[in-house]
Amino acid sequence: MLKHHEPQHHTRINLIIETEIDNIKEKSLNCPIRAQKLQATKNHLQQHLGRRIYRDKSEYQTSNLIKSPLKSSHQVLDTLTTISLHNLPKMATAQIIRPSSSSSSAPPYTPIAHELTTFSTTASASASASSASSSTTDLPPSYSDISPDATADPFTSPLSKTHKPFTPTQKLRIDCIGHPALSLPTPPRPDPIPIYDITHDPQITRFTEPLYTSVREARSSGSCRLVPGSDLSAAPLASTTYRFGPGKPPIITLHNSDENLGHEEEEGSEEEVDESNPNSIAIKSKSALHRTLIFRSPTLGTFTWRYASRAERKQTGANSLVILERILPVAEAGSSKPTETVVAEVARFVRSDETRTPGTTRHTAGNGGVLLLDLGSWRDTKRGEEEEMRRLAVASCVCVMKKEVDRRRMQQMVTIAAVVGGS
Secondary structure (H helix, E strand, C coil), X not given: CCCCCHHHHHHHHHHHHHHHHXXXXXXXXXXXXXXXXXXXXXXXXXXXXXXXXXXXXXXXXXXXXXXXXXXXXXXXXXHHHHHCCCCCCXXXXXXCCCXXXXXXXXXXXXXXXXXXXXXXXXXXXXXXXXXXXXXXXXXXXXXHHHCCCCCCCHXXXXXXXXXXXXCCCXXXXXXXXXXXXXXXXXXXXXXXEEEEECCCCCCCCCCCCCCEEEXXXXXXXXXXXXXXXCCCCCCCCEEEECCCCCCCCCEEEECCCCCCCCHHHHHHCCCCCCCCCCCEEECEECCCCCCCEEEEECCCEEEEEEECCHHHHHHHCCCEEXXXXXXXXXXXXXXXXXXXXEEEEEEEEEECCCCCCCCCCCCCECCCEEEEECCHHHCCCCCCHHHHHHHHHHHHHHHHHHHHHHHHHHXXXXXXXXXHHHC
């Protein structure tokens, strides 16, 4: 008789299990593991209960359970679980947790056999598998692949005229207050101008030993010396002599390291400069109304300091950009005379909100900034031309700053004369 009504009994048992599962899910929304275990129990009961429940020793208990009224859904589920315990896999029945009616807190967590392994084990296994595999499509791209120019210096971008990349080999920071726009046209104080090497450490402070120091002897004199470090009495590496009057440009003299010039010789050389000396380099202006400076060294070549155009300043993001270029004459095949010139960048003097000397503004004349040097062309020379070119670039850059102060003072003098004459 039981076997005759087996489909109806089986349907009723399934209905009881599904009702119990739904009730447990509603009461334990914050415990997905418990609901997952109950669902696994339901699946195994449906598979094994219909085939073996009437062959089991507890056939009488099952029949009475179906015929008797349901007192508690928990009792039904526990009884069904006990009946089919020997027919179900251990993985599905060993972790059945009866929900507690006395406490609303979640039961203690116990790991089960089919649970995922820990993250460290999975990560190590995934790393070893990915290294052994030739395909890396599942790995996320690196930051440099997404944005390769994220760390690129905007001040070294190619300019519109040359279209060649500028790769500085050294970065120097020149600290100088300069000459403000609203001030009297008096000579600036003879404060030393330190030059720091910030190639490897951009956060160097003023307490660090500078690479060079530019020193002026007196406030009324524009002549200066470039000494190593911060020793103001050391032998100069280069000296710049300023002479008054038209047709007398400043002259930069490069000294040997073992040459020691006294202060008396330096003061007396302001009017007595040997221009025939191969180490003496005259800094000439392109014209009376032009800011471009031209100078030629017998051993290093011909160079120009020019101010960048508005498009070049916008391209690099600098408020003031002065470029040192080397002019190389090029001759065609079969010709003994050069027919054209090639321009190569050597240095950039950058002054922006990030690089200018603190306490100065974009309207300050002759203020300091960052000097970017590309000395790769002189790196493999045997005569020490790299150090010589570095000194020449620094000394000429200080000369550019001095020229800016002279032009600012001249503008202030003209303005004051116009105001006084108009009144």
